[in-house]
Amino acid sequence: MAKLRVGIVGASGYTGGELLRIFLHHPNAEVVQATSEHHAGRGVGTVHPNLRGRSSLSFSRRDALAPCDALFLCLPHGETAPAAEALLPMAGRVLDLSADFRLRDPAAYPRWYGFGHPRPDLLGRFVYGIPELHRDQIRSSRMVAVAGCNATAVILALHPLFAEGIAPSDGTVVEVKVGSSEGGAAFSVSSHHPERAHCLRSYRPTGHRHQAEIEQELAVRGPVRVHLSATAVDEVRGLLATAHVFPTRAVDEKEIWRLYRRAYGEEPFVRIVKGRDGNYRYPEPKVLWGTNTCEVGFELDAASGRLVVMAALDNLVKGGAGQAVQCFNLMHGFPEAAGLEFPGLHPV
Numbered sequence: 001m002a003k004l005r006v007g008i009v010g011a012s013g014y015t016g017g018e019l020l021r022i023f024l025h026h027p028n029a030e031v032v033q034a035t036s037e038h039h040a041g042r043g044v045g046t047v048h049p050n051l052r053g054r055s056s057l058s059f060s061r062r063d064a065l066a067p068c069d070a071l072f073l074c075l076p077h078g079e080t081a082p083a084a085e086a087l088l089p090m091a092g093r094v095l096d097l098s099a100d101f102r103l104r105d106p107a108a109y110p111r112w113y114g115f116g117h118p119r120p121d122l123l124g125r126f127v128y129g130i131p132e133l134h135r136d137q138i139r140s141s142r143m144v145a146v147a148g149c150n151a152t153a154v155i156l157a158l159h160p161l162f163a164e165g166i167a168p169s170d171g172t173v174v175e176v177k178v179g180s181s182e183g184g185a186a187f188s189v190s191s192h193h194p195e196r197a198h199c200l201r202s203y204r205p206t207g208h209r210h211q212a213e214i215e216q217e218l219a220v221r222g223p224v225r226v227h228l229s230a231t232a233v234d235e236v237r238g239l240l241a242t243a244h245v246f247p248t249r250a251v252d253e254k255e256i257w258r259l260y261r262r263a264y265g266e267e268p269f270v271r272i273v274k275g276r277d278g279n280y281r282y283p284e285p286k287v288l289w290g291t292n293t294c295e296v297g298f299e300l301d302a303a304s305g306r307l308v309v310m311a312a313l314d315n316l317v318k319g320g321a322g323q324a325v326q327c328f329n330l331m332h333g334f335p336e337a338a339g340l341e342f343p344g345l346h347p348v
Ligand SMILES: NC(=O)c1ccc[n+]([C@@H]2O[C@H](COP(=O)([O-])OP(=O)(O)OC[C@H]3O[C@@H](n4cnc5c(N)ncnc54)[C@H](OP(=O)(O)O)[C@@H]3O)[C@@H](O)[C@H]2O)c1
Pocket: 009, 010, 011, 012, 013, 014, 015, 016, 035, 036, 037, 038, 039, 073, 074, 075, 076, 077, 079, 097, 098, 099, 147, 148, 149, 181, 182, 183, 184, 185, 186, 315, 316, 319, 320, 321
């Protein structure tokens, strides 16, 4: 059977580069067009050095985009929605990696993103892209708004507790520690190497934008508030979310184990990690570099009742391009893990 023809808009960025890499090994699809305004005409390997000699594709301009089977949009937030009219009809299926269509409430955009949404009519037409929560909807959808990286980790960590009513509707505190690639390929004063290297910097103690989608997706039993803080650490890839939950009733470790096993026991890309000993007894981002796996683990402090839930993932893969391909596979009826089998490296 002929391979599906895939296009990537914003392919010179980090998530676009990861999509190009993942599709090299996809049995059912190939990338036939990759746009960049700044690098049009140059081979994709000139920007993504890991693709040198592996891809003969060159970047093209967005206005040269031709219709294709599936289109991945990797533009900065605020850039996709205004271009929706031109982009969305270009393909049978569209997967947007930006935040422009993740929130269902148009009023959330001025509050969290600082712009009035130019296409509120489209918000209800995108399915939120976390397969572990919305697998059936994704299967039958034409358009997916792939979840944010921090949001994916926090939602996977906490969803079983909110679904069960064990986490309180207000009062859960989450800290995410993130690497520099989360900010994308464009550089700024804060990403300049002498400023970013060796940092352990509290950059969003309150008001992180992903809080909006986290609260939207965890509102299974009614509105919830989650208190999110973000800290930049001296890494390129990967993030670790640590959530402090004060359960609504007494729980024991067995019950929490049962809950997570029920939620994720059959999931191909969520691994429950809770060892008795050893370096890797809790989720750890570095062993997940390049993989589509999210690790989730927990520890219960029996004395105080505090439940600490941890989740780790690669922000560019399960937090971005990999999750997008997972959704793409579901939308097209391909095996969910197609192109996503890389198990990671050790040691790194
Ligand atoms: N980095 C992550 O960990 C991550 C994870 C999940 C989701 N996301 C989201 O996915 C989207 C892409 O992220 P990314 O990290 O791949 O971004 P990036 O590295 O900054 O790449 C952005 C791409 O968009 C193009 N572009 C078009 N208009 C632009 C503009 N006005 N300013 C800057 N670039 C523009 C850029 O190339 P040309 O200008 O040459 O066309 C580039 O190809 C973002 O919305 C981001 O929030 C990122």
